[in-house]
Amino acid sequence: MSQPLLQVRDLSLLYGPQKGCQGVSFDLYPGEVLGIVGESGSGKSTLLSLLSGRLPPQAGSIGYRSKEGEWLDLYSASEAERRTLLRTEWGFVEQNPRDGLRMGVSAGANIGERLMAQGVRNYQQLRGAGLDWLSQVEIDPQRIDDLPRTFSGGMQQRLQIARNLVSSPRLVFMDEPTGGLDVSVQARLLDLLRGLVRELDLAVVIVTHDLAVARLLADRLMVMRRSRVVETGLTDQILDDPQHPYSQLLVSSVLQP
């Protein structure tokens, strides 16, 4: 089939013994959703920071195949190149929407920011994209001039997703995207994400401690414990027939994953 989008080899960053992550390797293909699960402190978020170019590793490499088909070694690239990537071909959805949004500007300006960074200056075009994306994430387009702080938590999270997806990224990182939301709002967001991932053929790396979220969104899973990946495989195989003692504990500890 096609070539991988991301090639991760032996990635490590340790803050202390078994704190951080070490020896992580995998390939991610276009349109593939990879879930990273494990208890807090297992290294999931550290790994996500390394993968998304926010934190340099102590060892290992990340190769990314750009839109033009060229391989880029993430941590030998310049800081400017990494930033451009993060604002164009990549996206990052934070757990707390306040960390991913600009709270002092309108919803429309939040959505338009990436397009402006790519050189779009036409007001009508920016406004059009704002209206279009608000309705795609099921926010009333009439709210386009309102500040994000007047939105509910679920709406803020959907706005953050719109802000990331407007630049047509190929790869999106998500850190517990449904973590801070009420259960009723979670279902809606998950359904929305599922639809967008399929429609836009996005590759996604999603960190979650919620195995039900992992089952719904991820094609395959990596289970992390004490800085290491202890098991990888097809999502339903890991959840229904976990092999590693820790994965078995994790799966048997939740109510109906």
Next chain:
Amino acid sequence: MMNTLIEVRDLSKTFTLHQQNGVVLNVLRGVDFSVQGGECLVLHGQSGAGKSTLLRTLYGNYLPAGGSIRICHDGQWLELVGAQPRDILQVRQQTLGYVSQFLRVIPRVACLDVVMEPALARGWPKPQAQARAEHLLARLNIPQRLWQLAPGTFSGGEQQRVNIARGFMVAWPVMLLDEPTASLDDSNRQVVLELMNEAKAGGAALIGIFHDRAAREAVADRHLDMTPAHQAEEEYAHAR
């Protein structure tokens, strides 16, 4: 060996329960069979003989301990034991279907969309997928007023029939069926039997579990005896 679509050799499956003192359960051992297009193999054996485990292992839901599962996928033979997740997902999209008794409900997703999904994943145009889904739901006696609702609130029997409609949405060359007719009334059971016979006539290889004898007699071509009698004794000897 013409037109064989799936071939299983010396397949074994064990469960190691690390949370329960590392107990090892040998559920499948030395399973051998192959199934041709247009044929239905019925798994035979008591409850606990490993019939559902075999289906789940074939589907990649359970990880095999050893042996081989080869399937004819996209005109080529593919080994599923040890295959990459994305290859298994490809096989599930194009070649291998699975119908269980239970529907995994996704909040907010309408009945019609649940049924259409396998066709949309294969890239069917939506009107064509919708026409087929409506046809199946009508045949399985799901009232039209329910089609746009999420099946979370449906009765158990209705959910089961939605799941069957989804299972027969596209023509899978190989189909795994885990008691699709269980607890259905006579008229709906008849519809499911017709759907299975249509799939066979269309060249599909079926592997199924049917507790209900009438259903078995209506579709079975061959049986695979999974009674573990001699194996159980042997295992007991090992344990001592």
